[in-house]
Amino acid sequence: xxxxxSPTLAASPPSQRHQAAAIFVLLAFCFSMCQFLRSALAxxxxxxxxxxxxxxxxxxxxxxxxxFAVAITQIPAGILFDRYGVRVVIATxxxxxVSGGLVFAYGHDFWAYALGMALMGFxxxxxxxxxxxxxxxxxxxxxxxxxxxxxxxxxxxASLSPASKMKGMDxxxxxxxxxxxxxxxxxxxxx
Numbered sequence: 001x002x003x004x005x006s007p008t009l010a011a012s013p014p015s016q017r018h019q020a021a022a023i024f025v026l027l028a029f030c031f032s033m034c035q036f037l038r039s040a041l042a043x044x045x046x047x048x049x050x051x052x053x054x055x056x057x058x059x060x061x062x063x064x065x066x067x068f069a070v071a072i073t074q075i076p077a078g079i080l081f082d083r084y085g086v087r088v089v090i091a092t093x094x095x096x097x098v099s100g101g102l103v104f105a106y107g108h109d110f111w112a113y114a115l116g117m118a119l120m121g122f123x124x125x126x127x128x129x130x131x132x133x134x135x136x137x138x139x140x141x142x143x144x145x146x147x148x149x150x151x152x153x154x155x156x157x158a159s160l161s162p163a164s165k166m167k168g169m170d171x172x173x174x175x176x177x178x179x180x181x182x183x184x185x186x187x188x189x190x191x
Contacts, residue, residue: 010173011110020138024147030094032154034124037101038066041117062113069121086130097123116164128155 041048043064049059081091099134100119107113127184135147 012190020134022136023134026129027090027127027134028151028154030090030124031127031131031151034097034127035155037120037124041066045170052110052113054110054113058110062110062117063066065114066117067151069118070125073122073125074129077129081126081130086133089126093123093126095123096120099123 041059045059045063046115051058054062077089077093082156097120098114100121100123102116103119104113104116107116131151132148135144135151
């Protein structure tokens with residue numbers, strides 16, 4: 001499914017409609033992971049600071065690194081979407097995000113955590129805009145608001161989920177392993 005599919009998916013064969021819907025759901029999941037990562041450090045920060053001997057300033061820089069990476073990536077991502085296409089850019093970016101998750105999860109010092117967060121920020125930043133581009137290309141115009149709203153809803157849902165999902169894991173296994181198990185779930189499902 002490269003480029004615009006058709007003005008409306010209603011006129012497309014069922015397999016093409018199902019493929020577009022499956023890609024939308026996958027991108028919504030990836031976007032929810034992006035939002036989850038934005039919020040997850042708030043849950044594990046106290047334990048992470050204790051485990052790695054980080055001070056509050058370093059913890060703030062680690063958290064900020066994610067947001068700086070997201071901000072820096074926005075304009076280049078748009079240019080890359082136009083040049084290489086949404087699928088190539090998002091797939092490449094998500095490889096960086098998974099790599100960053102692994103660096104963060106298995107790191108034990110400030111620099112590893114900061115590098116991991118930067119890679120996760122670079123990797124997850126183009127997902128929302130890429131999703132909106134695909135919705136505009138692949139679905140009928142009357143569905144744009146609904147699907148864009150669903151994508152935005154995943155952000156709200158994922159922002160609330162770290163506390164409930166990670167706190168229990170954090171108590172049993174420590175903050176690094178909590179994020180390691182969360183970050184490897186998507187990579188296992190994509191094989």
